[in-house]
Amino acid sequence: MRSLYKEFENVSAYLDDELSSTERARVEENLKTSEKLKSRFRDYRMVKDRVSGIRPLPEDYYFEQRLVERIRNNKPSKFGFFKKKPVIAFAVLAIGFMVVFKTNPQVFTNFLSEQKDELMELYTDNLRPxxxxxxxxxxxxxxxxxxxxxxxxxxxxxxxxxxxxxxxxxxxxxxxxxxxxxxxxxxxxxxxxxxxxxxxxxxxxxxxxxxxxxxxxxxxxxxxxxxxxxxxxxxxxxxxxxxxxxxxxxxxxxxxxxxxxxxxxxxxxxxxxxxxxxxxxxxxxxxxxxxxxxxxxxxxxxxxxxxxxxxxxxxxxxxxxxxxxxxxxxxxxxxxxxxxxxxxxxxxxxxxxxxxxxxxxxxxxxxxxxxxxxxxxLDDALIHLKDFNMGLKMDSIFKKNKDSWKDWGDSVRDNSKKLKEKLKKEGFGPDFDAQKFEDELRSSLKFYFNDSLRIELPKQLNQEMEAFREQMENLRKEMDNLQKELQKKRKSDQPKSPVEI
Amino acid sequence: MLDDDFALIKKFNNGDEFAFKVLISRHREKVRNLIYLMLGNGEYIDDISQNVFIAVYRNLNKFKFESQFTTWLHKITLNKCRDHMRREKIKNLFVGFSNEDEDFPVPTDIKDEFDIQELVRKGIGKLPEKLRAPMVMKDFEGFSYQEIAEILGTEVGTVKSRIFRAREGLRKILEPYKEELL
Structure with missing residues (x-):
């Protein structure tokens, strides 16, 4: 797979004439024998031709004019030292502002208020629910x-x-x-x-x-x-x-x-x-x-x-x-x-x-x-609501298996004891931790039952998986039979011990 | 061409503003088209391409004549495109509530109105930026892998791989229209 990927990459570079002579010869040789490579070569050439054939934008003859105008308008100040020493510029400006605001304190407030009003007008324009x-x-x-x-x-x-x-x-x-x-x-x-x-x-x-x-x-x-x-x-x-x-x-x-x-x-x-x-x-x-x-x-x-x-x-x-x-x-x-x-x-x-x-x-x-x-x-109640939903879903699963779960009408939460006893009866041993099992079961089912996180395998994949499982099962049976036959054969091939008279 | 660009830059650095105009007219269309293909729409071409040349104007005195002017110019162009895309990404976090007063064209199904040029351009737009740039520079601008590597500041091998992945991606995107494209 990896080498095929590399071959495709070389085919792409071959089209661009970016390979060494050795690589080039190898690609040419491979192209003669591999249909896959040939097909890719055609596809990449089509892609390359299409990209290079994209119509360029219509020329913009006034571009320079607009650009020069913009540069002219944005030309930095001729006061060179302001450019080189921005601190001086800021200091001069700050002093200027201080003088203005000291003599007329309303200017700044009015200016800010005007700007704010304008902004608010912009932000509130055409507001709708x-x-x-x-x-x-x-x-x-x-x-x-x-x-x-x-x-x-x-x-x-x-x-x-x-x-x-x-x-x-x-x-x-x-x-x-x-x-x-x-x-x-x-x-x-x-x-x-x-x-x-x-x-x-x-x-x-x-x-x-x-x-x-x-x-x-x-x-x-x-x-x-x-x-x-x-x-x-x-x-x-x-x-x-x-x-x-x-x-x-x-x-x-x-x-x-x-x-x-x-x-x-x-x-x-x-x-x-x-x-x-x-x-x-x-x-x-x-x-x-x-x-x-x-x-x-x-x-x-x-x-x-x-x-x-x-x-x-x-x-x-x-x-x-x-x-x-x-x-x-x-x-x-x-x-x-x-x-x-x-x-x-x-x-x-x-x-x-x-x-x-x-x-x-x-x-x-x-x-x-x-x-x-x-x-x-509310948060507490919401957690219970989610839990309750899961409980209902689990109930429906247990009800489906009527034979083994027919007495189990309620959720697992309310039946921990019953669950523990049943599992012990099923042979899980005296050290079996029913609570832990229940928690694990809950957490694994929670993922499934939570709709927004639900992962469903596509139908086709499910069918393929089922077919694969059957094949594996058949293979296992065949292997079992083969093993039995082999054992029988070994037994029959064993030299019989001489009979003592 | 190479010497001409260098000569023009030297002239400009010596105070000849006309040399800069010649440089612009020589390269503006390449820059505009690269921006067009990188962004996938024509809305901001003028703004970004002007910003590119303003950056060139302001930094031309720092140009070291170690690489081609086009390499340097494309590097600036790609950076400006990336800046723009980054800004748009953040801006798009907010809702682009449609402006009812403007009459935007309603997008039609691509299959209904078959325009190969548009189809390919849209396909390029769907590729990740890091694959789109080298492919456009190779196939549309005609740069070599070495030049693209210099512009992107990466290895030639990476360029080769990215161009291949871009073609593979575009091939898959265009697969349903293969018959019409051949």
Missing amino acids: IIFSDEITNADIFNFAFNKMFPIDKEKDQMLELSRDEDGNQIIEVKYASAFPTAINLELFVKSLNLNTKQKVQVDSILESYSDDIGSSVLVNDKSVVVVNPQIWHYQNALKADLLSFAANTNKLAAARIFPVEIKPDVIRNYSEQVIRGAEDGNKNIYCFITPDSVFYHGLEIDKQKMKKEIEEFKRQMKVNKEELKKLRKFKIDVRVIPPEYLNGKTFKIDVDSNRFKVEIPDKLLGDDFMDSLNIV
């Missing part, structure tokens, strides 16, 4: 509640992720979704709870009741600006709480598993009400601007009622005719920029790489103590 830019579905809203991810460009697979670090700081990230698989989705949620049609409608209505608030908390525009209202954290938690309490109320078995003993679904429900109140009362006009040039907070006043009406209309039109979507995308919301005196001097921690743009918000804008305890409860 994300719900207008991409078709946000209930599945997306659900995904946001549990996986904290929200699509900002489905075509490019770009997501906005909201999270908290270990110290509770809020983090906003713009990143590619494919690199970060999600853990639970709406389909899995419905399946796990075994919801009927009516209950599915109820889930949809919960999601829809939040979609406007969530969808309008993220604004975007044509200047690649993403604006996030930190109140979105409130909505996310409230939605999560509502969905979890719905899950617990709908399926009692699920409730027992999802929520720890001391936490009741109605307590969670109360939390969600508090959270919503927090969203209504909090700094609802403060937005975090993430732009290609900078990250900052600013106040924005948005007519939410008007916006909600527009969103309703948008959704109605979308149902009727998707083409209308395009027209409605031109929708502009009225925003008024509020001077954020109390936000001055705040700094952001920013982390950028090719897959993400991460902003750590310096302090908690929401500032609600109860949010932390709520987060702990």
Whole structure:
């Protein structure tokens, strides 16, 4: 394989006339005998011809003129010593500024304010809720509640992720979704709870009741600006709480598993009400601007009622005719920029790489103590929900093998003792650690059952593997038979010991 | 040609601005086409090619006459292309929300509107940058492996391997259209 690869490489270099005479002669010799090489030679020649045959760009006759003009405009200062001694230039400028600002302190403030206004105009121009830019579905809203991810460009697979670090700081990230698989989705949620049609409608209505608030908390525009209202954290938690309490109320078995003993679904429900109140009362006009040039907070006043009406209309039109979507995308919301005196001097921690743009918000804008305890409860419940889902799947496996598992209606978690006894009976010995076995089984199955991480072998590969397994089995049988025959033959060939008379 | 370039550079370094104009007119199309094939679109050709020649203008007095002028020029061009691609990559992290006021052409299926030139150009665009550059310089610009190695600051063997891998990659990309291409 390696030598064939080398041969192909030499064929490519042969085309470029870049081989030594010995190599050249060898390639020519090989080309006479090998069809594969001949075929590659033809292909590479075709590729080379096509690349060299690309039409050049039409000549740009005015290029020099524009360039010379640009160079002339950007020519460095004739004051040579400024160029050579930038420190002197800076010092002179600094002294000049100091004099100006000392005599007229308003100049600087006014200048900054003007610049800021201009920038804000640019950033807020044509801002619209994300719900207008991409078709946000209930599945997306659900995904946001549990996986904290929200699509900002489905075509490019770009997501906005909201999270908290270990110290509770809020983090906003713009990143590619494919690199970060999600853990639970709406389909899995419905399946796990075994919801009927009516209950599915109820889930949809919960999601829809939040979609406007969530969808309008993220604004975007044509200047690649993403604006996030930190109140979105409130909505996310409230939605999560509502969905979890719905899950617990709908399926009692699920409730027992999802929520720890001391936490009741109605307590969670109360939390969600508090959270919503927090969203209504909090700094609802403060937005975090993430732009290609900078990250900052600013106040924005948005007519939410008007916006909600527009969103309703948008959704109605979308149902009727998707083409209308395009027209409605031109929708502009009225925003008024509020001077954020109390936000001055705040700094952001920013982390950028090719897959993400991460902003750590310096302090908690929401500032609600109860949010932390709520987060702990919700996160705990979410872990149980995932676990519960896995339990259900494992149950279905055990139920399939009716003969050996017919008494096993519940999940493995509740049957550790039974499992231990059964495995002992099966001959795993007195030192067998059933708990360890259970954990290993769980972790191995978890990978399989987690839908977003699920790896399915292609059907064809499965068939090939099965055929290969059968072949190996036949070969093993043949070898066994052969061995037996050989043993028989050896026995028959052994010289018989002389009979003593 | 080699001496001419050197002579022009010397003239420019002695204050003859016209010599620089001659240098530009001699090499501008090569630079523009290299940028076009490296970036895969025509949107930034003018900006980048102007930046290339501005860099040449500002650094020509540092040119050491140890290599050909074209080698040096292509090195600058590739660096400017890489800078641009890096910036675009970071910029693309943010959503390129479509501007409704601009009427962008809707991309059509390549099979529907068969344009071999476009097909090959798009195929080149799909190759990794480190394979694309040597293949374009060899097949489109006609540089030798040695010259490409100098431009890229690498070994001749690496150039040979990269050109082979680029051709192999492009061959696979163009495989479905083989009949039309032959």
